[in-house]
Amino acid sequence: MENLILGDKTFSSRLFTGTGKFSSNTLMQQAIAASGSELVTVALKRVDVEDKNDEMLNHIALPHVVLLPNTSGVRNAKEAVFAAQLAREALGTNWIKLEIHPDPRYLLPDGEETLKASEELVKLGFIVLPYVQADPVLCKKLEEIGTAAVMPLGSPIGSNNGLQTRDFLRIIIEQSKVPVVVDAGIGAPSHAAEAMEMGAAAVMVNTAIAVSSDPVQMAEAFKLAVQAGRMAYEAKLGKQSMGAHATSPLTAFLSE
Amino acid sequence: MFSDELEKISWEETTQTIQAKTTKDVEDALSRAHNQLTVDDFMVLISPAAQPYLEEMAQLSRQYTQMRFGKTVSMYVPLYLTNSCTNSCIYCGFQHSNPIKRIILSDDEIMNELKAIKKIGPFQNLLLVTGENPREAGVDYIENALKLAQPLFNNLCIEVMPLSAEEYHRLTQAGLYGVVCFQETYNKVNYNIYHPRGMKSKFEWRVNGFDRMGQAGVHKIGMGVLIGLEHWQTDVTMMAYHLRYLQRNYWQTKYSVNFPRMRPSENGHFQPNVIMTDKEYVQAMLAFRLFDHDVDISVSTRENKEFRNNILPLGVTSMSAGSRTDPGGYATYPQALEQFAVSDERNPADVEKDIHQHGYEVVWKDWDVILQ
Numbered sequence: 001m002e003n004l005i006l007g008d009k010t011f012s013s014r015l016f017t018g019t020g021k022f023s024s025n026t027l028m029q030q031a032i033a034a035s036g037s038e039l040v041t042v043a044l045k046r047v048d049v050e051d052k053n054d055e056m057l058n059h060i061a062l063p064h065v066v067l068l069p070n071t072s073g074v075r076n077a078k079e080a081v082f083a084a085q086l087a088r089e090a091l092g093t094n095w096i097k098l099e100i101h102p103d104p105r106y107l108l109p110d111g112e113e114t115l116k117a118s119e120e121l122v123k124l125g126f127i128v129l130p131y132v133q134a135d136p137v138l139c140k141k142l143e144e145i146g147t148a149a150v151m152p153l154g155s156p157i158g159s160n161n162g163l164q165t166r167d168f169l170r171i172i173i174e175q176s177k178v179p180v181v182v183d184a185g186i187g188a189p190s191h192a193a194e195a196m197e198m199g200a201a202a203v204m205v206n207t208a209i210a211v212s213s214d215p216v217q218m219a220e221a222f223k224l225a226v227q228a229g230r231m232a233y234e235a236k237l238g239k240q241s242m243g244a245h246a247t248s249p250l251t252a253f254l255s256e
Numbered sequence: 257m258f259s260d261e262l263e264k265i266s267w268e269e270t271t272q273t274i275q276a277k278t279t280k281d282v283e284d285a286l287s288r289a290h291n292q293l294t295v296d297d298f299m300v301l302i303s304p305a306a307q308p309y310l311e312e313m314a315q316l317s318r319q320y321t322q323m324r325f326g327k328t329v330s331m332y333v334p335l336y337l338t339n340s341c342t343n344s345c346i347y348c349g350f351q352h353s354n355p356i357k358r359i360i361l362s363d364d365e366i367m368n369e370l371k372a373i374k375k376i377g378p379f380q381n382l383l384l385v386t387g388e389n390p391r392e393a394g395v396d397y398i399e400n401a402l403k404l405a406q407p408l409f410n411n412l413c414i415e416v417m418p419l420s421a422e423e424y425h426r427l428t429q430a431g432l433y434g435v436v437c438f439q440e441t442y443n444k445v446n447y448n449i450y451h452p453r454g455m456k457s458k459f460e461w462r463v464n465g466f467d468r469m470g471q472a473g474v475h476k477i478g479m480g481v482l483i484g485l486e487h488w489q490t491d492v493t494m495m496a497y498h499l500r501y502l503q504r505n506y507w508q509t510k511y512s513v514n515f516p517r518m519r520p521s522e523n524g525h526f527q528p529n530v531i532m533t534d535k536e537y538v539q540a541m542l543a544f545r546l547f548d549h550d551v552d553i554s555v556s557t558r559e560n561k562e563f564r565n566n567i568l569p570l571g572v573t574s575m576s577a578g579s580r581t582d583p584g585g586y587a588t589y590p591q592a593l594e595q596f597a598v599s600d601e602r603n604p605a606d607v608e609k610d611i612h613q614h615g616y617e618v619v620w621k622d623w624d625v626i627l628q
Contacts, residue, residue: 021326023615045624048380048410073627075508086626104475104510105503105550158323211322 001230004201006039006179007095007127007148009066013038014196015226016068016181018206020046022215025059031209032060035219041068041097041204044083049090068129070097076110077117084121096121097151098130107157111138115145122146131183134165139172139180150176151204153184154195158207160187163194173199189225196229197237257464258501265497267443270299271490277303289316289546298496301543302489310535313542317571320549329611330552330574330619331604332381333373334415336583337361337401341387343454345440347484347518347526350387352454359583360393366404372587374408376578377604380621382409383436383576388417388455395423399430406431411623413476417455418465424472431628434476435469437462438514442494443486450485466498470506475623477502477511478554483537484518484528491515492540496547512552512574513544519558519597538567545571560599561610568614577607 004011017037022028032040040060048054060067069087074080077100084096098121100114101107114130115138121128127148132138134152142150152172155161162185163169173180179201186192187208195203205222212218277300285297286309293301300306301313338360341350349356361369373379384401386393402412413434414427424435439462441447447459456462469477479498481491492515499511517537518528532540541553555564555572557579564575579598580586602610608618 021322021328022617023327024612024617043622045627046619046622048621073623079627083627102508104508160323207323207326210326 001227002234004179006129006201011038011066011202013223013226014202014230015192015223016041016202016204017209017219018204019043019056019060021207021210023210025055027215028056028210029059029062031215031219032062032065034216034223035205035209036223037219038064039066039068039202041070041206043072044069044087045073049086066095067091067093068095068097069093070099070131072099072101072107074100075102076100077113077120080113080117081120081124084117084126085124088126094125095127096129098128100131109133109153111135114138115141118142118147119145129181134168134172136168136171136175140175143176143178147178149179149181149201151181151183154182154191155185157184159185160208161185162187162191163198166194166198169195169200170198189221192222193225193229193232196226197232199233202226257460257467258498259460259464261497261501262442262444262463262494265494267445267490267494270493271487274299274303274489274493277305279305279308282306282309286312286316286546289320292549293547295493295496295500295547298543298547299489299493301546302492302540306543307535307539310539310542313539313546314570317542317545318569321545321569321571321573324549325573326617327615328617328619329568329572330381330622331377331379331608332383332411332413332554332574332576333377333379333604334383334385334576334579334581335366335369335373335405336385336581336585337366337397338386338389338393339583340389340393341454342390343388343456344452345456346450346452347482347528349525359589360389360397361583361588363400363404365584365588366401368587369584370405370408373578376586377608378620379604380409380623381411381413381574383413383415385414385581386416390417390455395419395426399427402427402430402432406625410621410625413478415478418462419468421468421471424469424474428472428474428628431625432474433623433628434478434510434512435474436478436480436512436514437465437469438480438482439463439495439498440480440482441485441491442481442498443491446486463498466502467505470502470509473508475510476552477506477509478514478552479511480514480516482518483515483532484530486530488515488530488532488536488540492543496544499548499551510550510552511548512554514554514556515540516556516558519599534563538570541567541571557598557600561602564600565610565614568611568616575607575611577602577604 016039071083139150155164181202182195183204281300285300340358415436554574
């Protein structure tokens with residue numbers, strides 16, 4: 001399996017995980033370990049960056065794990081840029097998962113503000129990973145601005161509804177020059193495998209692992225599904241066809 | 257404004273509609289619960305017809321709550337700044353004519369209280385509570401209290417008299433995150449029986465306060481009815497209408513619902529007109545969760561320990577702990593009069609332990625002042 005190069009780092013795991021919704025920090029730590037994930041996102045609002053003993057930060061401070069702070073909670077570009085700068089200062093990383101969702105119910109990303117914030121953050125030297133709608137045009141614009149990846153959603157966050165946006169994800173993957181990370185809505189290992197088979201560079205999974213009855217086992221299931229999907233992509237899937245093969249060739253006359 | 261919407265809804269018809277719901281209505285509503293339900297569905301779920309379906313509702317409620325909030329409960333603590341009040345709510349211990357010692361905490365006293373709270377638990381969500389006394393504890397006083405609390409708490413909410421949109425906006429600049437306000441009852445005809453004098457007697461000013469919070473852009477709006485005044489099914493239905501109305505108009509705001517139950521009084525004070533059983537309380541909570549998968553459902557220490565432990569997996573998303581409901585109760589005046597009797601007297605560490613035992617994690621911090 002090929003390594004994933006993202007920003008200035010190389011990852012052998014293509015499964016990114018989140019830190020919310022777990023029934024305990026210990027379980028979260030075990031699930032992250034079982035997932036093999038090397039990139040873990042954490043909401044800035046959930047941690048106390050000034051507290052050296054912050055429970056959550058301590059539980060994800062694992063040697064092979066890159067910490068990806070996210071801006072969840074901000075409502076516009078201005079707030080996002082401010083939050084990203086504080087995250088950089090407090091956590092010592094210039095990586096930022098840009099999440100701007102002014103709607104607190106479905107947490108759907110605001111494309112316009114995301115584009116604005118991305119432009120500014122790239123200029124400020126951040127490795128920007130923006131969470132966006134599965135909007136192919138917006139993804140191209142973000143790529144042109146210089147984001148390190150694009151993170152289109154499969155379906156609304158926490159819905160576990162899978163790749164409802166698959167037609168648009170296909171277009172994004174086809175057109176993109178930066179890694180495409182499918183974020184949000186992946187509710188089952190089969191969804192993750194589907195995204196990887198399609199050619200996604202990685203997937204981000206949180207709810208499906210955290211609220212499962214056995215998060216550790218589920219994390220491992222996702223790890224295997226992501227590997228299987230990626231391997232299948234690299235091995236090139238056979239064509240799927242519902243139609244019968246023609247018995248009378250249509251172009252035989254050309255070789256007569 | 258919501259008062260205009262409320263004019264179009266008949267209290268009596270709503271009450272009758274709820275009573276007339278059938279088993280088939282319940283099964284239909286439950287079959288659609290994966291998507292957003294209507295207020296009519298909500299009426300079905302709080303109707304007598306839905307009572308045999310509590311287990312099914314509970315299973316769905318737990319599923320939706322965990323998908324949205326995970327296996328977590330957020331924790332907050334109230335700080336009563338004053339019991340001084342110009343209103344005459346006939347059920348409230350702080351009513352104006354009650355000859356009790358009135359306290360308005362000074363800056364030093366507020367700081368003492370804040371530090372005392374920090375000693376009982378790692379709270380980050382603070383709810384500042386006042387009565388209604390605009391002259392002595394008005395918006396300037398509240399603004400000052402927010403500024404005092406901000407260095408110690410990341411998330412600041414208030415439960416105070418309704419303010420103007422400009423005043424709410426001004427307080428957001430001072431660090432305010434959310435506003436809790438109880439309509440108490442949506443029965444406009446009987447509202448003044450319970451709230452005969454003072455600013456609180458102005459039904460429209462109160463019910464439209466939520467619009468003003470939305471206009472001011474507060475992050476979170478907490479709504480509430482007090483169970484014990486009017487027919488509870490009708491009151492929570494009106495709150496469901498109000499919630500949908502606010503969500504459509506102020507879509508960037510988060511919402512919470514509260515429906516605390518008044519207890520029968522043993523000392524000749526106000527006796528509740530309506531008693532809501534545990535089963536009915538659970539029914540209302542489940543109905544709110546199925547009606548809205550994202551609304552924050554808050555349970556205070558009015559409810560006792562066993563009940564709070566039992567309802568934890570059913571849809572609860574935030575709880576208070578270690579609460580004192582009297583001004584100065586944490587450090588300054590430990591023996592003063594409470595607004596309501598606390599039934600769950602566990603300290604926050606014990607509450608946290610019980611929550612862990614039920615397989616949930618306590619979220620102390622879910623907001624940061626830097627995001628303000």
